[in-house]
Amino acid sequence: MNENRKPNIVLILNDDMGFSDLGCYGGEVHTPNLDRLAAGGLRFTQFYNTARCCPSRASMLTGLNPHQTGVGHMMSDDGLEGYRGDLNDRCITIADAVRSEGYGAYMSGKWHISRHTGPDGPKHSWPCQRGFDEYYGIITGAANFWKPNTLTRNNTRIQHDELP
Incomplete structure (x- = not known):
């Protein structure tokens, strides 16, 4: 090489x-x-994982304990610092880290580390705001395979009638 x-x-x-x-x-x-x-x-x-997808994903993407990322459980805001259900601004993702070294960072699949899932709501903890150049996938967790209700390209929701 x-x-x-x-x-x-x-x-x-x-x-x-x-x-x-x-x-x-x-x-x-x-x-x-x-x-x-x-x-x-x-x-x-x-x-080690947390036996739940959201905290495990937050840990893998940041290298931190899930409570340090704000995703200590699932996506609800439990009113406690480590349980806000949203990837906080005090951690960097692997995408942030590799981009600083000249890499491109691309993601496809389930994001599920933000409680902000609406197309017109806050996007500060969505993939493109957390270091990824491009994103295609679902912002929430479980979804209908044929009609995923949060299918998103970068920061734009894809409507069901736009699907092939």
């Missing part, structure tokens, strides 16, 4: 999957594409 060339970084978070579900970890599920990525990359052998 060219010594001056920075490596690509692909970070994948898959909800509701155990580590041993992937073929590269000895699982029975056939996952050839993920196995190929794992063969040429870094695989976690120890990672």
Whole structure:
């Protein structure tokens, strides 16, 4: 590899999957594409999650304890500093960090670390305001696969009638 060339970084978070579900970890599920990525990359052998998707995602994106990010539980504001249900402005994301080193940062998928989900509401904790150059996915958690109600491109909600 060219010594001056920075490596690509692909970070994948898959909800509701155990580590041993992937073929590269000895699982029975056939996952050839993920196995190929794992063969040429870094695989976690120890990672703690909170057993909930929002705090785990906030931790992975920031490297902090979920309570330090403001996402200590789910997306409701419980009136306590670590439980605001919104990625706070005192943490940086991995996207912020890699962009400062000249990388582009792109995200696709479920964001689910902001209680502000309305198309006309605050967006300070949405992906494009938290370091990502481009974003395509759902801002909330669970969604209807065929008609995701918060499908968003960057900061713009995609209406159901615009879907293919």
